[in-house]
Amino acid sequence: MFQLKSHSERDRSNRNGDLSAHTCKCSSDEKMLVGTLSDVEPGEQVQICCLNGESRLIRRLSEMGFIPGTAIEVLRRAPFLDPIEFEIRGYLVSLRKQEADCVRVKTSKASSSHSSIESVAIR
Amino acid sequence: MPPQSNHSSLTIPLPLIALTGNPNSGKTTLFNSLTGSNQKVANYSGVTVELREGLVRSNGSQFRVIDLPGLYSLSAVSPDEEIARDLIVHGMGAEGRPDLIVQVVDGGRLERSLLLTMQLLEQELPLVIALNMYDEVQRRGLLIDPMRLEARLGVPVIPTVGSKGIGFNELMKAVQRVINEKRQSFFHVKFDPATEELLEKVAALGNGSGTTISRGIAIGLVTKEPSAVRGYGKEILTKISALIEDGEPDLGGSWTAAITHARFRSISEILTETSGPRTAGPAVSNKDELTGKLDRIFIHRVWGIPIFLAILFALFQVTFSVGAYPMDWIDAGIGWLGDVVKVNIPGLMGSVIADGFIAGIGMILVFLPNILILMMGIHLLEDSGYMARAAFLMDRLMRTMGLHGRAFIPMLMGFGCNVPAMMGVRVLESKRDRVLTLLLTPFMSCSARLPVYVMITAAFFPRNGGLVIFGLYTLGTLAAIGFGKLFSKTILRGQTAPFMLELPPYRWPTSRTTINLLKFTTKTFLRRIGWFTASIIIVIWFLSNFPRPEGTGAYSTYSKQTYIYQMGYFVEPVFKPLGFTLPMDISLLSGFVAKEVVVATMGVMFAGDSEATKETLVEQLRRQIPGTASAMAFLVFVLLYTPCITTIVTIQREAKKWYWTTFSIVYQTIFAWLAAFLTYRLMV
Numbered sequence: 001m002f003q004l005k006s007h008s009e010r011d012r013s014n015r016n017g018d019l020s021a022h023t024c025k026c027s028s029d030e031k032m033l034v035g036t037l038s039d040v041e042p043g044e045q046v047q048i049c050c051l052n053g054e055s056r057l058i059r060r061l062s063e064m065g066f067i068p069g070t071a072i073e074v075l076r077r078a079p080f081l082d083p084i085e086f087e088i089r090g091y092l093v094s095l096r097k098q099e100a101d102c103v104r105v106k107t108s109k110a111s112s113s114h115s116s117i118e119s120v121a122i123r
Numbered sequence: 124m125p126p127q128s129n130h131s132s133l134t135i136p137l138p139l140i141a142l143t144g145n146p147n148s149g150k151t152t153l154f155n156s157l158t159g160s161n162q163k164v165a166n167y168s169g170v171t172v173e174l175r176e177g178l179v180r181s182n183g184s185q186f187r188v189i190d191l192p193g194l195y196s197l198s199a200v201s202p203d204e205e206i207a208r209d210l211i212v213h214g215m216g217a218e219g220r221p222d223l224i225v226q227v228v229d230g231g232r233l234e235r236s237l238l239l240t241m242q243l244l245e246q247e248l249p250l251v252i253a254l255n256m257y258d259e260v261q262r263r264g265l266l267i268d269p270m271r272l273e274a275r276l277g278v279p280v281i282p283t284v285g286s287k288g289i290g291f292n293e294l295m296k297a298v299q300r301v302i303n304e305k306r307q308s309f310f311h312v313k314f315d316p317a318t319e320e321l322l323e324k325v326a327a328l329g330n331g332s333g334t335t336i337s338r339g340i341a342i343g344l345v346t347k348e349p350s351a352v353r354g355y356g357k358e359i360l361t362k363i364s365a366l367i368e369d370g371e372p373d374l375g376g377s378w379t380a381a382i383t384h385a386r387f388r389s390i391s392e393i394l395t396e397t398s399g400p401r402t403a404g405p406a407v408s409n410k411d412e413l414t415g416k417l418d419r420i421f422i423h424r425v426w427g428i429p430i431f432l433a434i435l436f437a438l439f440q441v442t443f444s445v446g447a448y449p450m451d452w453i454d455a456g457i458g459w460l461g462d463v464v465k466v467n468i469p470g471l472m473g474s475v476i477a478d479g480f481i482a483g484i485g486m487i488l489v490f491l492p493n494i495l496i497l498m499m500g501i502h503l504l505e506d507s508g509y510m511a512r513a514a515f516l517m518d519r520l521m522r523t524m525g526l527h528g529r530a531f532i533p534m535l536m537g538f539g540c541n542v543p544a545m546m547g548v549r550v551l552e553s554k555r556d557r558v559l560t561l562l563l564t565p566f567m568s569c570s571a572r573l574p575v576y577v578m579i580t581a582a583f584f585p586r587n588g589g590l591v592i593f594g595l596y597t598l599g600t601l602a603a604i605g606f607g608k609l610f611s612k613t614i615l616r617g618q619t620a621p622f623m624l625e626l627p628p629y630r631w632p633t634s635r636t637t638i639n640l641l642k643f644t645t646k647t648f649l650r651r652i653g654w655f656t657a658s659i660i661i662v663i664w665f666l667s668n669f670p671r672p673e674g675t676g677a678y679s680t681y682s683k684q685t686y687i688y689q690m691g692y693f694v695e696p697v698f699k700p701l702g703f704t705l706p707m708d709i710s711l712l713s714g715f716v717a718k719e720v721v722v723a724t725m726g727v728m729f730a731g732d733s734e735a736t737k738e739t740l741v742e743q744l745r746r747q748i749p750g751t752a753s754a755m756a757f758l759v760f761v762l763l764y765t766p767c768i769t770t771i772v773t774i775q776r777e778a779k780k781w782y783w784t785t786f787s788i789v790y791q792t793i794f795a796w797l798a799a800f801l802t803y804r805l806m807v
Contacts, residue, residue, distance in 0.1 A: 055379075056200050057621045059346075062383040063196040064623060065235050079424050080519035085626060091232045092414070092626040094515050096522075099621055 026050050026104050033107050037072070038084060038100035045073040046105040053102030065089040066103060137178075137187045138302055139218065141211060143243070144227035145236055146193030146552070147508075147627035149255045153227055153285035154190040155639045162643060175643075181295035189221070192552075195235075197242040198348055200621060202554045205350075212246060212350055223249040223302055225294070227285070230260035230267060231411065231628060237390045238383075240276065244308050245339035249301045250278045253294055257282035259628075263411065271397040277308035286633040311338065312389045315373040318381050321345060324366050332359055346379045414508075414628045422512050431516050434509070435535060438500045442493055443539045443570065449492035457485030478668070483660035486717060487653045490542050490769060491645065497536055497543040498644050499637060504532070505550060506632035514624055524604045525611025527551060527622070530560045534603070537567025538596075541766050545773045546644070559607065559615050561774050562787055565766050566603040568596050571718040575761050578722045582744040583754040591755075595762050602763065602794070659768050663716050666690070687712060701760065701796070702753035702803045711760065717767045752806035756799040763795035 026034050026049035040046055048070045051058045065088055066072075075085040075092070083094040095103075144150040155162075158177025176189045191207040199205040214220035224243055228236040233254075243250050254260075254269055260282075273280040279297035283290035300306075314322070322341045329336030334355075336344070343351025344363050352360065372381035421430060461477035468476060504510045510529065518528030526534075533547035544564050548557045576595060580588035666686040691709035698708050714721040722740065748754050765771060765788050775784040 054621075059198055059379060059383075060196070060200050060621050060623060062380060063198065063238055065238075065387065067384055067387050075418075076422065076424070078422070078515055078519060079428050082519050083515060083622065083624065085418075085422070085515065089232075089234050091235060092418075094622075094624045094626060096518070096622045099623070 026106060034104060036101045037074070037086070037095070037103035037105050038097045040074045040105060042074050042076045044107070045071055046107045047071055049104040049106045051102055052104060053099075057099060057102060061099075061103065064093065072103075072105065137185050138222040140179075140186050140188045140223050140225055140298060141191050141221035142188055142225050142227060143191045143207060143211060143239075144193060144253075144255075145195055145229065145232070145239065145625075147511075147625060148193070148227045148229040148232075148236065149285040150193060150227040151190060152506075152633060152636050153253065153255060153283065154188065155636045156285055156288050157291060158188055159639075162639075164647065179295065181292065182299065184295075184299055186295070186298065188225075194239070196239060197246070198346065199350075201552060203552055208350060211243070211248070220248065223251065223298060225251050225253055225298065227253045227255050227283075230254050230256050230265065230282075231263065233265075233267060234390055234394060237393065238386055241312055241386045241389065242339075244276070244278070244310055245312075245342055247307060247337060247339060249306060250308065251294065251297050251301055252276070252278055252280045253283045253285075253290070254280050255283050255285050257290070258284045258287070268397050272393070275310070275393050275397050277310045278306075286635065312386050314382060314385045317370055317373045318345075318378065318385070321366060321370055321378065325363055328359055328362055328366075334359075342382060346382060411628045414626075417629050418512070418626070421509065422515055427512075427516050431513055434504075434513075435532070438497070438504075438532075439536070439539060442497045442500065442536070442543070446492040446496050450489045453485065453488050453492070457481060457488070461485075474668075479661045479664045480657075483657045483664060484653070486660055487649075487657050487769065490540065491648065493540050494543040494546060494648060495641055495644060497539075498546065499641060501532060501547050501550060502637055502640050503632050506630065506636065508627045508629045510550060511624060511626045515626065518622070518624070524563070524607025525615070526559060526563075526607060527553070527556045528624070530556060533560055534564060534567060537564040537569060539570055541565055541567065541569045541770045542773050545770060545777055546648075548777055555615055558778050558783055559610055561778050561783070562610060562790075563603040563607050565770060565787070565791055566599040566606070566763065568599045568762055569718070569766055571767070572761060575718055575721050576758060578740060578744060579748070579754055579758055582741045583748070583751050591758070595758060598759070598798075599762050602798075606790075606794075659772075660716055663687075663713070663768075667713060697796075700803070701756045701799045702749060702807070703757065703760075704747060704749060704753070706747040707753070707757055711757075711764070714761065715765060715768060717769075718761065721761060752803050755806055756803035759802045760795045760799040763798055764792050 026032075034049060037046075037048075048066055048068055050068055051061055051066060070088060072086050072088045075087055077084050078094075082097045084097065084100055085092060085094045087093075142150055142154050154175065154177065157179050161178040162175050163177075164175060174189055174191065176187060179186045179188050189210075191210055192203040194204040194207045196204075197208050197212065199208040211221070211224060226236075226240055226243060228240070240250075240252065252272075254267070254272075260267055269280045269282050279301065281290055281294045281297050283294055313319070322338060322345065325341040325344055326336045326338070329341075340351050342348075344355070344360075345367060367378060372378055421427060423430075461481045464477040464481060465473045467473070501510070504513065510532070513532060514528030516528070517531040521528050521531050529550050529552075530548070533544045533550065535544075536547055537544035541564050544567065545561055548560045548564075551557045551560060573592075576592045577588070580591050584591045668685060670684055670686070687709060690712060691705050694708050694712070695705055698711070703711075710721045722744070748757065771784060771788060774787050775781065778784065
């Protein structure tokens with residue numbers, strides 16, 4: 001179900017000769033739950049699965065260390081709920097919800113029985 | 124000690140060293156400590172940000188050091204990063220590429236910083252790494268071995284503590300050594316076989332067409348880096364595109380992704396090899412405990428904003444209350460100096476010097492205490508790491524007007540005085556945000572406009588003066604929000620960089636940097652803004668006092684012949700629909716100099732008759748302004764049109780484009796006219 005959006009995005013970006021946006025191959029299976037970074041509750045640690053969005057943003061995110069497989073922890077949301085603060089690769093960074101939506105993350109079911117991502121994956 | 128004479132710098136060019144690094148890596152602190160007070164604003168053609176250049180002497184050699192804007196990666200996403208990138212990759216106009224790059228690396232965030240190192244190494248420029256904040260590295264027990272890192276990367280890695288000057292001698296020795304030996308690193312990231320093959324093919328295309336395509340440029344071409352693509356013809360680019368389309372990296376996905384992943388993999392390996400297993404790998408958290416604790420207070424969901432407001436209130440109080448004392452001293456000093464001159468040089472000459480020159484310069488000097496205190500306050504917030512937290516807290520609100528969270532503090536300071544507020548836009552990283560903030564700040568009703576409101580409400584709205592003044596402040600703020608929305612959807616659309624706000628660890632600000640900043644601010648303010656503004660003030664003073672009749676008399680007897688009076692006649696029809704009279708027109712013209720003189724002009728200039736001198740200012744105002752509708756329209760106009768000459772010059776100085784300055788004056792004046800017209804029509 002997540003494939004739908006990413007397909008249309010890829011088609012559009014390919015027409016523009018843009019190679020940075022590519023298909024996100026993450027999907028929920030028995031072991032993993034998938035959602036976007038903005039859905040994760042503060043205090044949770046998840047793993048980056050893939051990036052999906054405007055090429056300039058993807059490039060910047062990956063250069064800041066947002067690489068598939070990287071662990072990232074959600075620390076807190078700002079008083080107006082946006083932006084959101086994260087810890088990744090030993091430093092603190094905040095992203096707006098809009099940008100955090102471009103980061104698909106996964107968590108293993110076993111390690112997060114209290115995970116909020118569950119609802120996202122089902123949605 | 125005098126810096127080297129211009130003569131010698133012309134004959135033997137000194138080696139040019141560019142200081143680069145991630146934002147918050149302590150780059151500017153290191154630059155300040157290295158160069159001391161030997162600093163100036165560097166002038167490079169086409170460069171729109173302020174770059175500072177300084178002179179460093181070490182072991183008998185001299186170097187020019189330039190402080191580039193901070194950047195995370197050579198594939199720049201914001202205009203300021205583009206400038207830094209272009210200066211590194213293509214050189215600075217006639218200057219050419221720098222002779223050497225010093226990358227300042229925050230030892231606490233080594234993994235991410237090394238990405239830029241990889242890219243700099245691909246550029247094949249001589250490189251030295253300053254492993255900065257090394258004291259923090261040691262205190263936190265991070266396992267980094269500079270020697271092994273140096274051996275692995277093939278470039279000198281020198282531990283430094285920018286704030287304390289530790290390691291500078293070694294750093295400059297390494298710089299000298301690399302320049303002398305013209306040493307290049309042998310290190311490069313090994314990509315997957317498919318990517319390597321593609322890079323070779325691209326390089327071969329260059330050989331075929333007679334140009335050399337280095338590995339760094341080949342990578343730039345494959346990742347469609349705009350700065351790399353720029354220099355090549357359509358023919359070769361089509362061929363490269365074909366190559367790119369043809370293949371796919373071994374792990375799938377895009378070439379850009381493959382290249383970035385390979386770089387991070389390589390960084391991981393390097394860290395493992397050079398520092399033992401503990402700090403390597405993304406899963407290991409090397410949290411800064413203190414920062415975690417402070418963040419739980421400062422950006423708490425409930426307490427974060429009250430604490431922020433309290434800090435702001437303190438900053439505001441200190442800037443404008445404490446700043447008022449030195450302002451009074453300067454005012455008194457200037458007044459005294461003027462009197463002394465008038466007593467000793469009688470006649471016209473004395474008046475020209477005292478009322479023109481000295482008073483004009485005085486009007487600029489009085490801004491200085493406010494500016495220095497505010498700049499120091501902002502600097503402390505910035506240096507301690509709090510500014511990024513403030514941006515985090517306020518970002519959602521500021522976004523409604525198309526601005527970054529960081530713009531909140533400069534905008535708010537505008538209520539005190541627009542000039543220091545506009546100098547505060549330097550905390551914004553992108554040029555687009557700076558321009559937008561500069562365009563909106565004048566709507567923040569500054570304290571110089573308050574006396575105008577107070578006098579006129581006293582004369583016309585004695586019962587609801589407070590309400591009227593509050594309404595004016597609200598109107599100004601709403602105008603800023605409205606125009607912010609409008610501009611970010613029209614003339615300043617789509618230039619924003621992705622929002623990635625790093626929250627650096629909390630640190631104690633250093634006095635050395637602060638003192639340097641204050642010196643530098645004073646110097647540039649007086650030189651760039653002060654002289655120009657003072658001369659405009661003198662011109663306007665001339666216009667309002669000349670021509671004079673033969674022999675001198677009281678001010679009022681000859682005022683009707685002055686140039687400004689004639690200009691008043693000229694603009695009278697323009698302001699007629701707003702219900703303004705000639706005295707009001709002329710006071711608005713003089714208000715371009717400073718809002719403080721608006722009421723005074725109206726009072727003094729037209730107190731012509733002898734019985735008028737017995738009138739109070741309120742009575743004079745009642746006589747000059749026809750009615751409440753005119754008075755209200757006048758207040759609205761004063762709120763919204765260009766605040767003063769100094770703000771105009773500051774906009775020019777900070778935005779560095781005459782069209783923004785002109786646009787600012789024009790749109791504000793037109794908007795002021797329309798709003799005043801509407802007010803007048805509604806009230807008549």
